[in-house]
Amino acid sequence: MARQLDRRDFLKTAAAAAGGVVAGSGITGFPYVMKFRRSWAASNTVPVGSLLDKTGGINIYGLPAIAATEYAVNEINAKGGLLGKQLELIQYDTQSDIANFPKFAKKLILEDQVVVIHGGITSASRESFRPVIDEYKQLYFYNIIYEGGVCDKYVFVTGETPTQQMGPLAKYALRKYGTKAYTVAADYNFGHISWKWWDIFWRNGGGLEPVAGGKRGSHVGKVEFIPLDVTDFNATINRIQEAKPDVLMSFLVGGAHINFYRQFAAAGLKNKIPIITTTFGYGNEHIVLDAKEVEGLVAAYPYFDELDNPQNRAFKAGMKKKMGNPDYYIGDAGAESYNGWWFWAKGVQKAGSFEREAVTKAMESGIEWDSPMGHVKMDPASHHVIFTVHLAAVNDKHGWKVLESFPNVPPTETMQLCDLLKNPDQHTQYQPK
Amino acid sequence: MGLDTAAMLGLEILNSITILVLLALGLAVIFGMMRIVNLAQCEFFTLGAFTVLAATRWAGLPLWAAMCLAPVVVGGVGIVLERLVIRPLYGRPLDVMLATWGVSLLLVGVITVIFGAVTQGVPFALGSFRVGQYQYPQYRIVMTTVAAAMMAGLYALFRYTAFGRRARATIANPEMAAAMGINTPRMFMLTFGLGAGLAGATGAILAPIVGVVPTMGALYIARAFITVVVGGPVVLLGTLSSASVLGFIEALISRFSLFTIQTGGHCTPPPCQISIGGSAFFGQIALLIFAIVLLRLLPRGISGFRRAGQ
Numbered sequence: 001m002a003r004q005l006d007r008r009d010f011l012k013t014a015a016a017a018a019g020g021v022v023a024g025s026g027i028t029g030f031p032y033v034m035k036f037r038r039s040w041a042a043s044n045t046v047p048v049g050s051l052l053d054k055t056g057g058i059n060i061y062g063l064p065a066i067a068a069t070e071y072a073v074n075e076i077n078a079k080g081g082l083l084g085k086q087l088e089l090i091q092y093d094t095q096s097d098i099a100n101f102p103k104f105a106k107k108l109i110l111e112d113q114v115v116v117i118h119g120g121i122t123s124a125s126r127e128s129f130r131p132v133i134d135e136y137k138q139l140y141f142y143n144i145i146y147e148g149g150v151c152d153k154y155v156f157v158t159g160e161t162p163t164q165q166m167g168p169l170a171k172y173a174l175r176k177y178g179t180k181a182y183t184v185a186a187d188y189n190f191g192h193i194s195w196k197w198w199d200i201f202w203r204n205g206g207g208l209e210p211v212a213g214g215k216r217g218s219h220v221g222k223v224e225f226i227p228l229d230v231t232d233f234n235a236t237i238n239r240i241q242e243a244k245p246d247v248l249m250s251f252l253v254g255g256a257h258i259n260f261y262r263q264f265a266a267a268g269l270k271n272k273i274p275i276i277t278t279t280f281g282y283g284n285e286h287i288v289l290d291a292k293e294v295e296g297l298v299a300a301y302p303y304f305d306e307l308d309n310p311q312n313r314a315f316k317a318g319m320k321k322k323m324g325n326p327d328y329y330i331g332d333a334g335a336e337s338y339n340g341w342w343f344w345a346k347g348v349q350k351a352g353s354f355e356r357e358a359v360t361k362a363m364e365s366g367i368e369w370d371s372p373m374g375h376v377k378m379d380p381a382s383h384h385v386i387f388t389v390h391l392a393a394v395n396d397k398h399g400w401k402v403l404e405s406f407p408n409v410p411p412t413e414t415m416q417l418c419d420l421l422k423n424p425d426q427h428t429q430y431q432p433k
Numbered sequence: 434m435g436l437d438t439a440a441m442l443g444l445e446i447l448n449s450i451t452i453l454v455l456l457a458l459g460l461a462v463i464f465g466m467m468r469i470v471n472l473a474q475c476e477f478f479t480l481g482a483f484t485v486l487a488a489t490r491w492a493g494l495p496l497w498a499a500m501c502l503a504p505v506v507v508g509g510v511g512i513v514l515e516r517l518v519i520r521p522l523y524g525r526p527l528d529v530m531l532a533t534w535g536v537s538l539l540l541v542g543v544i545t546v547i548f549g550a551v552t553q554g555v556p557f558a559l560g561s562f563r564v565g566q567y568q569y570p571q572y573r574i575v576m577t578t579v580a581a582a583m584m585a586g587l588y589a590l591f592r593y594t595a596f597g598r599r600a601r602a603t604i605a606n607p608e609m610a611a612a613m614g615i616n617t618p619r620m621f622m623l624t625f626g627l628g629a630g631l632a633g634a635t636g637a638i639l640a641p642i643v644g645v646v647p648t649m650g651a652l653y654i655a656r657a658f659i660t661v662v663v664g665g666p667v668v669l670l671g672t673l674s675s676a677s678v679l680g681f682i683e684a685l686i687s688r689f690s691l692f693t694i695q696t697g698g699h700c701t702p703p704p705c706q707i708s709i710g711g712s713a714f715f716g717q718i719a720l721l722i723f724a725i726v727l728l729r730l731l732p733r734g735i736s737g738f739r740r741a742g743q
Contacts, residue, residue: 055550056648063551187714222708229652230713231643234448234573235687238441241567255552256652258644262554266570266642268561288644290556
């Protein structure tokens with residue numbers, strides 16, 4: 001559905017924009033500048049934008065997010081649209097190439113005049129176009145698990161942050177496996193910042209502050225940062241064997257890194273060194289790999305297809321029908337994109353407007369609802385979501401078995417640093433000191 | 434360093450060399466011998482891997498049979514490609530590059546349409562063995578054996594068979610070879626098919642250890658070209674020696690930290706330092722730097738002191 005702007009479109013847009021100015025001045029009595037942007041004001045559709053990687057190494061996350069995005073927009077439209085308008089979804093394939101994000105973000109804002117942008121996958125891609133978002137004061141939703149700390153008046157985040165995953169994972173691993181951890185991480189801002197947080201959580205026994213009474217973790221070997229295009233992990237795997245950790249923490253990302261788990265299992269280590277992770281399964285890696293290669297690997301997410309609640313039953317049935325595949329696995333990436341769109345839709349409904357300031361104000365009233373992942377609540381001050389987190393292990397049927405659930409986990413590390421109500425003029429990302 | 438650690442280092446070096454040899458073999462024939470800059474070479478890897486995927490998943494063939502099928506299929510594709518695209522363009526290297534680049538995009542597109550742009554996997558067949566405190570996958574040893582066998586087979590083919598002699602004659606001097614009664618267009622076609630088939634075999638061998646995705650070839654093509662270029666004009670010997678040197682460097686730097694740089698400020702966890710070496714990232718950098726230095730010192734490649742065509 002990529003849309004190119006040709007001359008005819010341009011003329012139409014220009015004419016419509018001019019019409020908008022006239023209509024606007026007719027109603028309000030003065031042509032105010034916002035009206036000029038809104039060429040859709042007189043139309044019965046409203047453009048909304050999505051930037052996700054449909055192709056390339058990051059598409060293991062992009063494809064489920066795109067499927068859920070289309071599903072959510074269709075669902076909103078089927079329920080009558082928003083404020084009497086149908087959503088017109090404009091998607092660009094960012095091709096796992098960072099350079100495409102600022103380019104297409106500008107296109108969505110200036111040419112397509114979308115009222116909201118959802119998307120961005122890797123933190124590198126998000127940070128590449130967040131300056132564009134800030135420059136044009138564009139409402140933006142980032143619906144992906146990430147390293148936390150984004151504090152931006154124009155940005156809402158529906159994915160999970162370090163506290164929501166690393167807290168539960170650290171406590172579980174310390175209890176079950178032992179105190180010595182080895183860490184492998186993707187070599188870009190996500191991996192590096194995640195490692196800093198993980199060091200804090202692991203050495204504190206699962207909290208931002210030292211957890212009283214519990215065990216404390218320590219590191220063996222050095223953290224290893226691995227570029228996204230590395231496919232051969234022979235040396236890394238041998239270094240892990242040499243360090244003899246009780247548990248391996250993985251922040252690996254993307255299609256090439258899937259090979260790590262396969263090569264790790266092929267070296268016969270799967271039953272010797274347990275793996276915990278904040279990323280495995282997010283791209284449905286457990287579907288690609290053989291069950292016996294990754295069975296028992298433990299991850300923490302707010303959503304697994306295996307969750308049982310009425311909203312999730314409907315979501316799963318609908319997605320399976322849309323994809324024409326009775327075995328389709330949605331995964332956390334899909335569920336978070338779906339939630340992102342619905343959070344926005346509820347914000348628009350509450351605001352009675354598509355304008356950024358009105359929607360932001362409505363979102364900051366603390367929108368909460370029952371989603372497929374259970375009850376979710378937008379934290380007004382940090383623009384992040386509070387939800388129930390589940391620890392689960394890969395089972396023998398390309399699925400997950402939920403081990404433990406932690407209700408209403410807040411994104412504490414970001415909430416501690418970020419208060420957009422008190423100090424609204426922030427457009428930054430906080431990192432651990 | 435214990436005996437087992439030393440043995441593992443040896444295995445890692447062997448593995449690096451094996452992968453470079455596998456990547457370079459097909460290209461050594463097509464680029465090294467025939468001097469065709471074939472930008473669709475990386476898609477031959479991809480095609481080989483997808484042949485394995487399709488044969489195991491749809492035709493239900495066992496993994497080993499599928500791997501044997503891959504070079505045949507990809508060799509066939511190579512022959513068709515030579516006939517339709519490359520033959521009219523011999524002697525026009527820039528046009529060949531452009532045309533094969535187009536073919537590369539087309540092949541990626543076709544594979545994506547058929548299989549989807551998703552990463553898929555070919556399940557692993559073998560276990561691992563123990564070296565002291567370490568475990569190592571058996572499949573890596575199989576890879577090395579196959580690479581050695583392919584190398585020896587290729588040498589025997591060009592050295593001892595009538596086909597090999599004709600092919601070498603055709604490449605050294607096409608007019609003279611034609612005057613001697615060799616069907617030179619046919620030799621070009623078969624040699625190109627051979628190079629494609631070898632690349633297809635490489636893709637098939639790599640399939641069980643990497644993610645199979647339509648764009649996978651791009652991850653390998655740089656290393657394949659570097660190995661062949663550094664190898665120089667004597668195709669097999671050059672490729673083997675450059676793969677050995679570069680693989681050795683890559684494995685060594687991937688394994689060991691050379692030195693650390695102290696940095697200022699406050700770090701979690703302390704101390705503040707950047708370690709140079711000791712990761713796959715520095716392994717790749719070392720390979721590239723070493724290739725540049727080698728080409729500066731030996732502009733015609735490692736085997737540059739020998740005359741071409743030997």
